[in-house]
Amino acid sequence: MKAITFAGLGLAALLFGSTAVEAKTLVYCSEGSPENFTPAINTTGTSFDAARPVYNRLTEFKRGTTIVGPGLAESWDISDGGKTIVFHLRKGVKFHSVKDFKPTRDFNADDVLFSFNRQWKPDSPYFKISGGKYDYFNDMDMPSLLDTIEKKDDYTIVMKLKTANVAILANLAMDFASIASAEYADFLLKKGTPEQFDQVPVGTGPFSFVAYQKDAVIRFKANKDYWGEKPLVDDLVYAITPDATARYAKLKAGECHINAYPRPADLPEMQKDSSLKVISASGLNIAFWAFNTTKPPFDKKEVRQALTMAIDKDAIIKDVYLGAGQPAKTLIPSTMWSYNDKIVDYPYDPEKAKAALKAAGVTTPLDIDLWYMPVQRPYNPNGKRIGEMMQADLAKIGVNAKLVTYEWGEYRKRAQNGEDITAQLGWTGDNGDPDNFFFLDGCTDGKPASNNIPKWCNAEFNDLLVKARVIPDQAGRAKLYERMQEIEHDEAPEFLIAHSTVFETMRANVTGYKQSPLGTHTFEGVDIQ
């Protein structure tokens, strides 16, 4: 009996012992190779996803939301009518170690200065490294927003803005604003290999970088000293798998736990498979068909409203989005704060549309050009097919739409210059702030090229847009955005098509994963059961 007990204990110890030391590895089947590991010089989601485990930012999006919270800055004070923000930095935050670099100090204000100056100041020694294109820093208008960034002490940063804009706090949570180690940068500069900075990243994030093999694998290990939500796995592996069908096969075979960008056609089968989980959320995007409000007859809102009622939106979502889209009634998706759910979408009613067109004094047949997008985008799976469906619907009310398109770069340029009469386009949000969507319909002070495709300028809408940038509290801002959505709905500068639905798939034993409305992938707090 005694012998059996000892044997049993021995076996148990062996079993528990072995499970206790076995490292937990989470495998994410990603869709491609990153350009490098410095978000500031990248533009693709693939590259941002690859660097995100390593870095933190001053502010962070709360996981699975677009709500901005503390990051490397524990708190901040806004003063001077929204033009000065003082950031109080977190103390005791450790940088990762890599093969030939061991940090000698904790994170401090110098790292913040370095990370922004690299993108902003041509005299930064790193400004020209790796091509020196800081697209997002420029796209988010940071050079025209920022006046100065200064270090008050090691743990206090004072950011002064040229014009008040509280939406900058959301910009700072974006990948391009990741904070890197200034000490590492100096070390590489002295060593004469500054390019290594963008290939072997050193940050403060939940995982530290281990190795990367182009088109094959990226390896990370859990940062045991992480200040935030601790990683629950020991190792994180990105298995680079460009083909969506192969990704699905790997997920099914258990070779990966989480799968990026499943093919919509595979979803029904995935949903039936009990070993898999499918989650979905409305994408942070919008597809629209813009009316050029500077050209007749679209300078009359009644004409725009009439055409809005002529198109069968549900048919487009069913046939082109294959159901993976939500009909849009305002510019922003329902997952965003300030979404005005009280707005009732225009009905699909060809008869009413015909009558409204007549009442607006338009004689039919009316000939228009309908520009359709030549490329597939996350918000628009098939511009041509949508164009053809619109064309057929418009014909029913006596509008002859001629389908027109150009090469994508040319298309966008011409549409931005207002050369169209009607054009499809869309938007993918950057930072989850409503301003990042509503600025699309803001007045552009007469500038010809802008993202305002309908060239619509409404004084009240624009006034509210500017006001919302200086109100520090979210509830106060939300009220203004709700009103702006009412104005926009009434004026109908665009026919709003859809927000695409984003799906993510994983093994059923994955727990704690939260889908980000921003389309990003993060793995702290994720476990395998």
Place this chain on the structure above:
Amino acid sequence: MLAYFFRRILLTIPTFVALMFATFVAIRLVPGDPVEVRVGEHGMSPERLAMFRHELGLDLPVWKQFLSYVWQLLHGDFGTSLSTQQKVLTEFLTLFPATLELSFFALMFALLIGLPTGVIAAVRRGSYFDQALMSLATIGYSMPIFWWGLLLIMFVAVNLGLTPVSGRIDLIQYYFEPVTGFMTIDALLSDQPGAFLDALHHLVLPAVVLGTVPLAVIARMTRSSMLEVLSEDYVRTARAKGLSPLRVIGLHALRNALLPVVTVIGLQTSALLAGAVLTETIFSWPGVGKWLIDSISRRDYPALQGGVMLVSTVVILVNVMVDLLYGAINPRILHGR
């Protein structure tokens, strides 16, 4: 032999010049340049567009761009990738071993099955075996690689679980730094038990998929070449002398039948190296094929131009080697007869 070698090398120069020109022009005919493809929904101000174009020399007349590209190449500089900022040569050398390893195993698969199959089909000409094999070879030759790869993944890897789905090694079980870039060799060097077998296991499906077309070609070529040789007088003489059928076929017929087969193997090797694109994409194989495709979509001019030149160099070298081998086997070629 030496004179033949130099003549053959000299003949590759016009091929290189033509390639240089063709790649340079072809990528520029595709709409959108490296700067434009970076622009997202935000758009880019005309000033920034102009600044980036100037930095990349894209605002220069095309002939000037071409000349500076040729000058660079003459100095052995294949340029720097615009998307990764890495030297094109470094990227190529990192990825090429994977393509080479896959191509080698695919060729081994094609040879080990294709040669005996072709011989047996020729010996049993007109039999059901011959007809079945040749029908299969025709199917193999016309097989759409993408479909074939996915079918095998779904059936062999997912449903039967006999092989891994894709990749080069089990990423959870094994981790070692690449030394040679050849996963099988690195696995051996790593001393990790099971790593070598796992690397081989990962090679099975992609090698079968990539080797299918060459297998069909080699089998058909071996068959027709053997048929020709088997009707020669010296084979009849060998048979009349009472030699065993194995000796007649293996020693007398096959050796002579191999001559055109060697040429086909050479051509197929080039095709494997250059044409692994689809297989690499399906099996997430980090080789040069996939890299070149990505370079096209990113309009990464230096990576694409340099990559094509480097792959072409390898293909041309293989062809020269085959020519030399052929010359060694058949001395009449060396003397221009």
